[in-house]
Amino acid sequence: MSPLVEVRDVHRSFGSGPTAVHALRGVSLDIAPGELVALVGRSGSGKTTLLNLVGGLDRPDAGTVHVAGTDVGALDDDGLVALRRDVVSSVFQTFGLVPVLSAAENVGVPLRLRRLPADEREQRVARLLDLVGLTPHATQRPDELSGGQQQRVALARALAASPRLLVADEPTGQLDRETGLAVMALVRGIVEAEGVTALVSTHDPVMIALADRAVRVVDGRLVDGPAGA
Amino acid sequence: MSAGARSRVQLRLLGVVLVVLVAGLTVLAGCVLLLTTGADRARQAALGQAAVDDTTVQVVLTDLGDDPGPAVEAAGGALTAALAPVAPGTSTWLTSTVRDVPPGADGGRRLGWLAGIDDLTARADLVAGTWPGVPEPGAPWPAALPVAAADALGLAPGDTVVLDPTTGLADAAATAPVTVQLVGLVQPRAGAWAQDRLAGAGAVPDLEFGVFGGTRLPAAGPFLVDPATLLAAGPGLEQVALVAAPDVAAASPAAVDRITDELGTLTRDVRAAVSGGPATSRVVNPLAATLAAADARLATGRTAVLAAGLLAVLLTVVALGTAARVLGDRRLAETALLRARGATGPQLARRALPEAALLVGSAAVLAVPLAVVATRAALADRLPGSDPGPLLPAGLLGAVAAGVVVLVALLAVGATRAATPGRTTGRGAVARSGADLLLVGLAVVAVLSLGGTVGTDPLLVVAPALVLLAGCALSLRLPPRLAHLADRRAARGRALAPVLVAGDLARRSLAGGATALLVLATAAAVAAGGIGATWSVSQADQADLRVGADLAVPAVGGIPGPVVAAAGGGAVSPVVARPVALGSLLRDEDGDATRLVAVDTTAGVLRGRLPGTDWAGATAGLPAGDPEQGVPLSGGSVVVTGTAAGTGLTAVLTLVLADPTGARTTTALPAVPLDGLPRSVVVDGDGTVVAVAVDLAPGPDDDPDRVARVDLAVTLPGSVPGWVATLPRGQQGADQLLSGLEAVDGGIGFRGRLVLGALPPTGQRVLLTPSRAPDAVPVLLSAGLADDLGADVGDDLSMAVGDTGVPVEVAGVVPDVPSVPGGPAVLADAATLARVLVAAGDLDVAPQAWWVAAPDPGAVGALAAAGLPDAVTRAGLTADLRGGPLAVGLPLGLALLGAGAVLLAVTGSVLQAGAVRSGRRAEVARLLGLGVPRATVRAVLLLQHGIGTVVGVLLGAVVGVVGTVLVGPALTGSPVPSAEAQFPWSSWTALVVGLAVLGTAVVLPVVRGLLRVDVAGALREGGS
Incomplete structure (x- = not known):
């Protein structure tokens, strides 16, 4: 089976000259379909940069990133948008919910992008909210939800369009331990239940333990194994 | 971050705040300048343009007895005291009773009289001989005669004439003959002999003479003698006129104010001054009337300027509140941190005070010179030659200082308070509190109380602001309701953009302040335009009614109609305009005599607003009987x-x-x-x-x-x-x-x-x-006269035209008769009236005026050349009413308000766009990150801002139109006919479209910038 994600010798720098920051230095990584990969490393090690490249939010300076056979670096803006809409869903560290929309409406955003009929959309939104345990909070807006609830809404939204790849950047980073555990369990459950491939950056040993494998990033390079995360 | 560093970072937003402040303070300062130096300059220019006769004060003493000197001195003292603030320019004009002069060659009786004028050399030019001087004891009095009088009497310098007391007069026995020797001939200067018995004509063939003027004899005079000698002679002095012509146009505003007060009591003061003697006094006071008329018109302008200033202040406060709120939102994190560390509201406000003071102070420094330059330029254009007055009048400094204090406090407090994020209910805080309904109630009461208000009425000053504020508050109930409807509809749809747009409009609380500013500013701009148009049209309406026709000229010199027609061009109608008695009514409650106006109603010359019809229709029934075939x-x-x-x-x-x-x-x-x-x-x-x-x-x-x-x-x-x-x-x-x-x-x-x-x-x-005259003259009555008479259509009345009784039938009632605005008047067809008068044996139907429809462009000059110099056109009078010095306040005040409101409306949109820029970066990144196409995001952002702007502008326009209807007519202060609200749709449309486009366009660069957002970076940052 060919990997869903193929990262080959990717370099990414920010800035130029002596102050340039080399976020990734020749990273290569394959992720098989249905695999949950934990990306671990210290802050500033390059985890988010790698997630952004895989998630189609950024382009590499050198090397290639293929997602579902598509060369992300070769895509134009519209292509990246299409990639994010149809293939990859992201769960942002800061949740990224639209503040004026309710929880249900936030979950329904990807479905509206696909212009799903309202009935179908509402059914799927209801199922996802049920999946993340937020049915009672469907009509509440983000500022009326707790951090954990917002993260679960973000997860439900990420899954709404049935993505092939779920990219989550420290989904439990801003949550208390109990809520974090619940969210991590949810991600694991979703990967198994929906057959989704997931790349999750985390510092949390529990999350790492729940992953199929862990990849460690140190100074922009990948190092095998979870140890020392 | 230090306050200075923070201010530097938020420089653009602070720049917008500065613009708001400068705009508000400039309008405020401009209004104050219009109320102070502007009003003074307007009055000065108006007085400078007034006819000399309209700025004189005359005290006339009669029944002077044997020793008139003390009375003349006392009256002169009272007059001088009243005009003390300026050089009174008083002259004394003594006139003797009519005397007999020696018969002429035909032996017929001739009359003459003596006069003493203390400024004779300023009123006449010496043609021959010398000026009359003080007589030697026992010698004839040196005298001068107008050339025309000398010609009529056949006298030349050197001749001696005895003026005998005229037989038939009561005091003739007590009056001694006076012998004068002609020493000079003079030519009276035009316009300087109003006090003369013959107005300087020198001679007439038929001077009315006798107790009731029943005798007419040839007369010539006056014999101009030394006034002191004439005064000392005592008996035989008919009247003494003390004429003051103060140069009020050159007087300071304070001096004119004092004179205005003093003239109000002059009649009483003069009467008291001469009460010790036998003299009877009468004060003829055109100056007081001129000053009162000027003050009345200035009061109208003052009310409008005050109302405009109040609206400007209100707008500035709302704009500043909105700006401060945006500023507060931008500083939300900092404020929250300080509050978390225990800072109280007052402490935060004190911390913000230096920045607020710097901003408001800078704005004042910019606004005051801007207002001074703008108003001076506008006034110099409209009031050329008037004294600009002090550069910075005390009133200006006081008002600006007060404004600065208020604005500093507002800004300092506002900038520490952010918009409260969270769910909105679709009703703003004002609506939730019921304050909008309270405002509406107050506005209704104010509008209902406006009837009959004149001058500077506080209610009239407040009413426009109250109406617009209430309308704004009430109208703001609408957008959330519409947005919620749209939101519900969008929620059921498939597309993402509608739900994002409607959701934003329905739920985001931040938009409220900017929308309120946009609505109020648009309403103010629209109302300023509407009220300006209402005022402008009302000036034309007044001119139409006052003149009565396109051109009116008094019929003098027996100049025949064809000459008038040739000079004036267009259709010409002779006009009979005379006082009449209708029924038992001679005068109305105001003492105005009923006027008869008879014109050729088929000539189409009548002008003046008529509700629901035109003059052709209204006068269709006035010609009676078949046309006369002469x-x-x-x-x-x-x-x-x-x-x-x-x-x-x-x-x-x-x-x-x-x-x-x-x-x-x-x-x-x-x-x-x-x-x-x-x-x-x-x-x-x-x-x-x-x-x-x-x-x-x-x-x-x-x-x-x-x-x-x-x-x-x-x-x-x-x-x-x-x-x-x-x-x-x-x-x-x-x-x-x-x-x-x-x-x-x-x-x-x-x-x-x-x-x-x-x-x-x-x-x-x-x-x-040629045919039998109609039995009665069909007439139209002015509404006031019909009310006074209790007359209705179809009633028969009797009208006395001179000594002739004319039966009239009321054919209709019109609000006013052309040329008699507000007065009791009767309008008739001239030919019909003439036929009925002839049938009664009265052949005297010579016209008193000519009215011309559609005159040639050079008609006024041509008529003057033809001997009719006093033509008035309604176009000319309209121009005078609109552009005259006393009309300067209202249009300039409204122009200031309109300009300020437009600027603040656009500023409101800029603030709203600024809020979009600062608040939507993360949101845009989230949407892009979720795979929402850039075009969709662009459309969402433009629609969110554009719909808010367009709805705000449209609501403001509706409120402005309503405001124009409710307060426009009252604010224009037009007496008769009362003003009718005007709807300048084309300029309103241009304004509304301009504001909507401009208000929407300001967000374009913001949206462009947002779409270039670093999605990954913004998502990582999370918040704004």
Whole structure:
């Protein structure tokens, strides 16, 4: 089976000259379909940069990133948008919910992008909210939800369009331990239940333990194994 | 972050705040300048343009007794005291009673009089000889005469004349003859002899003389002598006129104010001053009337400027509140941190104070010079030559200082308070509190109380702001409701953009303040335009009604209609404009006499607003009977053949001639004996003969017991159908005096039997006309007159025109009769009136004025050249009313408000766009990160801002239109006719479209910038 994600010798720098920051230095990584990969490393090690490249939010300076056979670096803006809409869903560290929309409406955003009929959309939104345990909070807006609830809404939204790849950047980073555990369990459950491939950056040993494998990033390079995360 | 560093980072937003402050303070300062130096300059310019006669004050003393000196001195003192703030420029004009001068060559009696003028050299030019001086004891008084008087009396310098007390006057016995020696001849200067008995004409052939003016004699004068000598002579002084012509245009505003106050009590003061003597005083005070009229018009402007200033302040406060709120949002994190560390609201406000003070102070430093330069430029354009006054009047500094304090406090407090994020209910805080309904209630009360308000009425000042504020508050209930409807509809749809747009409009609380500003500013700008248009049209309405026609000119000098028509161009109508008594009413409650205005109602000359109809329609029923078919007569002669066998009866024929304009003149023919012989009489005059009056007079030897059969025929050139012969209507017993009166067949003439013994000395008049005159004159009554009389359409009334009673029938009621705004008046068709007057034996229907429709562009000059110098056009009067000095306040105040409101409306949009820029970066990144196409995000952002802007502008426009209707007419202060709200749709449309486009366009660069967001970076940052 060919990997869903193929990262080959990717370099990414920010800035130029002596102050340039080399976020990734020749990273290569394959992720098989249905695999949950934990990306671990210290802050500033390059985890988010790698997630952004895989998630189609950024382009590499050198090397290639293929997602579902598509060369992300070769895509134009519209292509990246299409990639994010149809293939990859992201769960942002800061949740990224639209503040004026309710929880249900936030979950329904990807479905509206696909212009799903309202009935179908509402059914799927209801199922996802049920999946993340937020049915009672469907009509509440983000500022009326707790951090954990917002993260679960973000997860439900990420899954709404049935993505092939779920990219989550420290989904439990801003949550208390109990809520974090619940969210991590949810991600694991979703990967198994929906057959989704997931790349999750985390510092949390529990999350790492729940992953199929862990990849460690140190100074922009990948190092095998979870140890020392 | 230090306050300075923070300010530098938020420089753009602070720049917007500065613009708000500068705009608000500039309008405020501009209004204050209009109210202070502007009003002073306007009054000064108006006084400078006023006619000399309108700025004089005259104290006239009569019944002076034997020693008039003390009374004259006391009255002069009172007059001088009243005008003390300026040089009063007083002159004394003493006039003696009429005296007999030696008879002329024909031996006829002639009259003259003495006058003493203390500033004679300023009122006349010496033509020959010397100025009259103080007489030597016992010698004749040196005197000067106007050239015309000397010519009339046949006198030359060096001649000596004795002026005897005139017989028949009560004080003649106490008056000594005065011998004068002519030492000089003078030429009176035009316009400087208003106090003269003959206004400087020098001589007249028929001076009215006697107790009731019943005697007319040739008169010439005055004999100008040393005034002190005339005053000291005592008896024989008829009146002393103390004439002051203060140069009020050059006086300071304070001095004019004081004079205004003093003149209010001048009559009482003069009366008190002369109360010790026998003199009777009378004050003729055109200056007081001029000042009062100026103050009344300035008060209208003042009210409008105050209202505009109040609205500007309100707008500035709302704008600043919105700006401060955006600023507060931008500093939300910092404020939250400080609050978390225990900072209280007052502490935060104090911390923000230096920045607020710096901003407001900077704005004031910019705004004051801006306002000074702008208002000076505008006033210099409209009030050329007026004194600009102090650069920074105290009122300006005070108002700006007060504004600065308020704005600093507002900004300091506002900038520490952010918009409360969270769910909105669709009703703003104002609506939730019910304050909008309270405002509406207050506005309704204010509008209902506006009726009859005049001058600077506080209610009128507050009402516009109250109405617009209430309308704004009430209208803001609408957008959330619409947005919620749209939100619900969008929620059921498939697409993402509608739900994002509607959701934002329905739920984001931040937009409230900016929308309120946009609505209020648009409403103010629209109302300023609407009220300005209402005022402008009302000035034209007033001019229309005051002039009555496109052009009106007094009929003087007997200039005939064709000459007027040739000079004026267009349709010309003669106008009979006279005081009349209608029914039992001579004057209305205000003391105004009822005016008769009779015009050719078919000429289409009438102007003035008429609700629901036009003058052609309103006057359609005024011409009564068939058109009169006269007989054209161009010079030549008529043949009169009369028979009254055995008598010495004579007939004096008076032809009534109508010229092509319908103006009537009379031509009296020489007496014709009724001896059966045809008499050819040369007629001096052209026109169409429309009536012939025949006055039958007895011969000296006629037997009074005899009844004579009288036949009279008048032969005019050409074929003449049979005319009718009538006796004057209303003449009691005329049908017995001249019985069996009948017209001759197929011509002009009559026959009848005349009782010679009953014939009065003035004879008996028979009227020959082409047809029988209508029984009554259909008239239109002014509404006030109809109310006073209790008259209704169809009522029959009696109208006294001079000594002639004219039956009239009320054909309709109009608000006002052209040329008589607000006064009791009767409008009639001139031809119909003339026919009825002729039927009553009254041939005097000469016009008092000419009205012209659609005159030629150079008509005024052509008429002046033709001897009619006082033509007034409604276009000219409209221009005067709109552009005159006293009209400067209202249009400039509204212009200031309009400009400020537009600027603040756009600023509101900029603030809203600024809020979008600062608040939507993360949101845009989230949407892009979720795979929402950039085009969709762009559309969402533009629609969110654009719909808010368009809805706000449209709501503001509606509120502005409503405001125009509710307060516009009252604010224009137009007396008669009352102003009607105007709807300048084209300029309103341009304004609304401009604001909507501009308000939407300001977000374009913001959206462009947002779409270039670093999605990954922004997502990582999370918040804004």
